Amino acid sequence: MGDPLSVSMQLRVLTWNIHKGIGGLDRRYRLDRIVSVLRAIDPDVALLQEVADHWPSAGSCVQVEDLADQTQLKHFAFSPEHRFKIGGYGNAVLSKLPIVDRTRIDLKIGWRKQRSALMACISLPSAAPHSQLFVTSLHLGLAERERREQLSRLFEIETHHSPSAPSILGGDFNDVFGTLEGRFMTEHGYQRLVPRKRSFPAILPVFCLDALFGHQVCSRQTYIARCEGDQIASDHRPLVADVELK
Secondary structure: OOOOOOOEEEEEEEEOHHHHHOOOOOOEEHHHHHHHHHHHOOOEEEEEEEEEEEHHHHHHOOOHHHHHOOOOEEEEEEEEEEEEEEEEEEEEEOOOOEEEEEEEEOOOOOOOOOEEEEEEEEOOOOOOOOEEEEEEEOOOOHHHHHHHHHHHHHHHHOOOOOOOOEEEEEEEEOOOOOOOOHHHHHHHOOOOOOOOOEEOOOHHHHHHHHEEEOOOOOEEEEEOOOOOOOOOOOOOOOEEEEEEOO
């Protein structure tokens, strides 16, 4: 989206469940398709879910490192989640700007599947209206009650940073009916950056599972990705917002 050091501090932010680089239609492992979409969209910050590391079914590579090497998103943070006998996958944040701190927030509820959120603190240039931007990549559970408990726990931790600092929260919310926005997001000062859009399954989207929310951030342009490979690279479509810090 241009020089990330722009005085206006307009940023392009993407959230995407990349499904370990396994295509949602052909079920083939092709991380290069994820790379191509990221290059085409050219985000300043990417919030990714289901990023594999050392998992044989996904090439046994460390995907966050490969994505950083093959895009302009050279700074990254990764939080491993689901672990198997060999390797696993988790959440990631990649950025054109330096990441100076990161925090993993455990969102596992009882016996349910392991879930978490990865919060990263991004250092902004001196000309920006703020010195830091907080971003969080998360993947919530499948049950309504589980998701409510997870967001309650998240906001207990998330509010520890300065309330005046801009913050972006994005990921796979699994919130089919959009019930979380009013009770949790708006209540904590977050506004939806991208209107509810169908993002799953990628080839013919039916469900609005993915979302981007911002605090002290306003969106200037939003869209669901339209570029070569975006319908087959993963089982989700990427959401994108061009934002400006308030």
